[in-house]
Structure formats: structure tokens, C-alpha cells
Amino acid sequence: MLTNSLGRTDRLNWVHPVSQWAGKSEEGPLIFDHAEGLWLTDNHGQQYLDGFAGLWCVNAGYGQKSVVAAAMVQMEKLPYATGYFDFASEAAIRMAEKVAELTPGNLNHVYFSLGGSDAVDSALRFIDYYWTAKGQPERKHILSLEKGYHGSSSTGAGVTGLAPFHAGFSVPTATQHHIPAPGPYRSEDPSDAAVIAASVKALKDRVHALGADKVAAFFAEPVQGSGGVIVQPHGWLKAMREACDELGILFVVDEVITGFGRTGKMFAQEHEDVQADIMTMAKGMTSGYSPMGACVLSDKVFDGIAEGGGSIGHGYTYSGHPVSAAVGLEVIRLYQEGGILANAEKQSPYFMQALKRLEDHPLVGDVRGLGLLAAVEIVADKEAKTPFAADSGISPKLFKEMLGNGLIARCFNDGTIGLAPALTINSNEIDMIVDRIETSLNALTF
Ligand SMILES: Cc1ncc(COP(=O)(O)O)c(C=O)c1O
Structure with missing residues (x-):
């Protein structure tokens, strides 16, 4: 039975994320x-x-008191500033600079989201725009891993390879495909070389079956988090990067979980000296103290889109929110100097x-x-x-x-x-x- 009124009110009014709507537990939330x-x-x-x-x-x-203080100072000084119309805030500019500095290679262009799902959704929109700008609008197919998780936006949920995020929704769409990634424990031959070779083959086979000139991108998590923390052998990420180059498709690395120290390095790509064409991040970016994510574009993708000309019709009111940016800067300082x-x-x-x-x-x-x-x-x-x-x-x-x-x-x-x-x-x-x-x-x- 619900023992307190807060629990009862929760059951009446709060629609929880990823939750059972019918027959909610009588116990109430923790x-x-x-x-x-x-x-x-x-x-x-x-x-x-x-x-x-x-x-x-x-x-x-x-x-972390210094994070709270950074948020308070920013809230008092400037609680909001849009990034639209060439407006900006110092905190968001400094956070973009910091992210560009930390990310591998020429991942220099930071589009801020509020979390991981909208970072992935932004990546999908930018990929579409990029190929259109490059004069190849027929490149629509997106590949990702079975059991991969890339959020639950209306499009991103189909890139996710977990059945509960598909059931009852109209995803995956006809242009969203998943290839196996069983990890060593559930592979017939668990040796590193065999696991990597099987994955590369699965990617190449599927791309060729779809027609390489119809495929836009491959998405991967360096460690598959929500699919059960599936850890591929060292060398897997690099091999998939090289396969994407060979196939001529974009390589997107989703570091929403693995970013910001989670795997022992600032970003998991560093373990293999790999650089994505597009990278998504969130979570540890602000350590959850306030919402922020990002879709970071390499020079190649940014330039490809920019050269298409015109105004890019993609934006959120809270892109580059100054309070989240101030929180992120202090959190990153704690990661590095703290x-x-x-x-x-x-x-x-x-x-x-x-x-x-x-x-x-x-x-x-x-x-x-x-x-x-x-x-x-x-x-x-x-x-x-x-x-x-x-x-x-x-x-x-x-x-x-x-x-x-x-x-x-x-x-x-x-x-x-x-x-x-x-x-x-x-x-x-x-x-x-x-x-x-x-x-x-x-x-x-x-
Ligand atoms: C790899 C990955 N991508 C995207 C997301 C979606 O992020 P969010 O829940 O912030 O929308 C998650 C969430 O766990 C994730 O693990």
C-alpha cells in the first residue's frame, strides 16, 4: 500500500520515463x-x-559544492541566453571551447542538446542534411548494433536496437537496420580477432546488401551500456572506424555513457586512438547536476553542411543553456584538476x-x-x-x-x-x- 501522500500523488500525476503505466506498483516510488x-x-x-x-x-x-556554487553564480548573473540569432553567453562559448579541446582530433564543432536522445536526434538530422548538401540525398540508411541504445526520440528509438523501445511504436523504420554485436562471452569464437572480424563482416555485408551508395552512417557505443554493458575487444572500435572509411559512410560514436571518464579515459575513443565523424555525449558532461548533451561534428561534417549554404533549421530553446554550461565547466575542472x-x-x-x-x-x-x-x-x-x-x-x-x-x-x-x-x-x-x-x-x- 502507498504509505505516504507523496507516493500517492506520484501515482496520480507523474508519468515516469520507461515505466509501466497500467497496474503501477502499489508500493509507490522510492x-x-x-x-x-x-x-x-x-x-x-x-x-x-x-x-x-x-x-x-x-x-x-x-x-559537489563548487558545482552548486558555479550554478548559483551563473543563475544570478545570467540565467538564460539564447544561442539563436547569433546571440551567445560566455559560459556556453567556453563550454563549447572546452568540449572541442577534449574531444579527439578535429571534432571541433559543438551543437548543444539537453541530453543524449536529442544529441542523437540532432546527429540524425545533421547526417541527413550533410548527405543532401553533398549531393547524395539517396543516402538514407542508418546502421547500428543489436542491443545498442541511442535514446528514445521518435527517430533515435529506431536506431536503438532494444525491442522494448520499438514495441508499440512505429520503429525501426525501413531505413534503420541492426547488425549483431554479441561480445566475446556470447560469440562462438570468443577470441578478439574472431569477434572483431565477425562484426566488420556483418557491417560490410549489410551495407553492400543495401547498396553502399544508399547508406548514410553507422552508429556505435564504444561499450554497449543499456544492452547489458557488452564490452567488445580492444581493437573493435578502430576496425569499425576503418570499415566505415572503406565503405564511405559516416562513423558516429555515441559516448553518452562512456564519455567523461566513465571508462577510465576522458572519452572511450582514446583507448584506441579513434576519431568519430560525429560524436554524441551527455550524462557525465554535467554529472547530472543539470541537463546538457552535445552532438559534436568533425571538420569534415561541419564543412560539408556549411558549404551547402543557407540557414540550418535545427535548434532548441535551451541549446547552450548558460547554467548547464557553467555546471559543465566546473564538473570538467573537477574531473581534470580535482x-x-x-x-x-x-x-x-x-x-x-x-x-x-x-x-x-x-x-x-x-x-x-x-x-x-x-x-x-x-x-x-x-x-x-x-x-x-x-x-x-x-x-x-x-x-x-x-x-x-x-x-x-x-x-x-x-x-x-x-x-x-x-x-x-x-x-x-x-x-x-x-x-x-x-x-x-x-x-x-x-
Ligand atoms: C549511449 C546512449 N545514447 C543515448 C542515450 C539517451 O540519453 P538521454 O536519456 O539523456 O536522452 C543514452 C541513455 O542512457 C545512452 O546510454
Whole structure:
């Protein structure tokens, strides 16, 4: 039963993102009240260790006072300035400069969005415009990975390769296609070379089947987050970049999760010295303290669009919001000068080492990750790598156990646990995450 009026009001009035609308739980939501570091406290005073940084976004951890101060100063000085009509604010200009400086190679042109979905949506519109400007408007097909997640805008949801984001909506469209990306654990031959070769072949085969001159772009996450934290072997991203060059299509890297230190580097492309033609980002960009994302264009794409001439009819009222820009600048300062990125790099090996302790558990099939982004894949049969069926109830059961043990982590439909703690994590908190997962797994009965 709903125990407080806030919970009842929530059920009456708030349409939650990615939620069940019919038969909402009688328990009401878990209402968070305040937070510090990696620790969330609910409105009953119960504490939780946040192993998921909100929604893989609070990379700097909660309670960063200098970020709050930066937002307050900007709010008092100039709470809003449009970027339309050649207007600007200093904060947005400085944030664009900072993003261009941090992103690889000649990814120099920053279009600000409010989050990841509209960054991807902007990328899709710019890709369309680019090929039209280049005199190849027939290039309409977009490829991406099965189980990839690229947000839930009306077009981007079809680039996403997860069935729950398609069901009931008219996506994927006839120009949106997905190629397999099973990762080493679920590949017949799990060797790096075989996994990479299979992926490159799948991309090339599909592009040739569609007609290479009809394909516009390929989208990829360096680590597939919402699909279950699927980590491809080192060398995969570079091989896909090279395949796109060979095919003459644009290569879009979606770093909405992997950006801003999540994988141990500022951007995951740095692990392989790769540069996308277009890159999307959000989440860690402001550490979730206020909404901001970006679609960053390489010189090639920007120039291609600019040379088409005319005014580009794409814009949002809050593109380059000065308060989010001020927040982003301070968050990035903390990553770089405040030692947060250095801590992520330092803690990443211990994080994986500690999680690997779970590999011996009878329910654990695979432990994988990159930096402070990891998955513990739960299986019904360890030998046969049989996943739990989505209707087995494993996911809500395990999630509830972990919550009861004071741990917040993502639980995918098959029970796979997703972890993305704040980059400020210490080794004691890493041990607590692992211990709480183990206790939760031990409590599961079928
Ligand atoms: C890789 C990726 N792209 C895009 C998005 C969409 O971002 P948002 O939820 O901010 O719209 C997400 C969200 O998790 C994501 O993981």
C-alpha cells in the first residue's frame, strides 16, 4: 500500500520515463531526499550505496559544492541566453571551447542538446542534411548494433536496437537496420580477432546488401551500456572506424555513457586512438547536476553542411543553456584538476579485480567491464551459458534483494547487473558493492 501522500500523488500525476503505466506498483516510488558522495538517502532516512551514479551520469558524485556554487553564480548573473540569432553567453562559448579541446582530433564543432536522445536526434538530422548538401540525398540508411541504445526520440528509438523501445511504436523504420554485436562471452569464437572480424563482416555485408551508395552512417557505443554493458575487444572500435572509411559512410560514436571518464579515459575513443565523424555525449558532461548533451561534428561534417549554404533549421530553446554550461565547466575542472579522472583510472583495475571475485558464484556467467563501467551477467545454467528468461522474474527479484542490502545497481531483464559508480569511489566502497551483490545473489531462490 502507498504509505505516504507523496507516493500517492506520484501515482496520480507523474508519468515516469520507461515505466509501466497500467497496474503501477502499489508500493509507490522510492523517493530520494538527499545525497553525498556515492550515498543516497530516501525520505525515510534509509541509506543506499549508489552503484549506478543515478543513471550512469553522476560521475563526479553527489554533493559537489563548487558545482552548486558555479550554478548559483551563473543563475544570478545570467540565467538564460539564447544561442539563436547569433546571440551567445560566455559560459556556453567556453563550454563549447572546452568540449572541442577534449574531444579527439578535429571534432571541433559543438551543437548543444539537453541530453543524449536529442544529441542523437540532432546527429540524425545533421547526417541527413550533410548527405543532401553533398549531393547524395539517396543516402538514407542508418546502421547500428543489436542491443545498442541511442535514446528514445521518435527517430533515435529506431536506431536503438532494444525491442522494448520499438514495441508499440512505429520503429525501426525501413531505413534503420541492426547488425549483431554479441561480445566475446556470447560469440562462438570468443577470441578478439574472431569477434572483431565477425562484426566488420556483418557491417560490410549489410551495407553492400543495401547498396553502399544508399547508406548514410553507422552508429556505435564504444561499450554497449543499456544492452547489458557488452564490452567488445580492444581493437573493435578502430576496425569499425576503418570499415566505415572503406565503405564511405559516416562513423558516429555515441559516448553518452562512456564519455567523461566513465571508462577510465576522458572519452572511450582514446583507448584506441579513434576519431568519430560525429560524436554524441551527455550524462557525465554535467554529472547530472543539470541537463546538457552535445552532438559534436568533425571538420569534415561541419564543412560539408556549411558549404551547402543557407540557414540550418535545427535548434532548441535551451541549446547552450548558460547554467548547464557553467555546471559543465566546473564538473570538467573537477574531473581534470580535482583528481576525479585520476581516481577513476586508479580505481578501475581494483574495481574489475574485486568484481572478478564473483566469477565463482554458481549464478554468475561473466564479469566484464572497462574502467568504472561493468556488468555481472547472471545465468540459469553456467556451463551452457543459458540466460534467465525475461519472464522468470529474476530481474525484479535481484533488484529488490540488492535494494534490501542497501545497494542500487541496474538489473537488466535477464538479471544481468550493470554497474557505473561515481568516479570518486574508493576501494572500501568497491568492496561494499561486491559484498552486497554476493549477499543478494546468495539470497536468491528458484
Ligand atoms: C549511449 C546512449 N545514447 C543515448 C542515450 C539517451 O540519453 P538521454 O536519456 O539523456 O536522452 C543514452 C541513455 O542512457 C545512452 O546510454
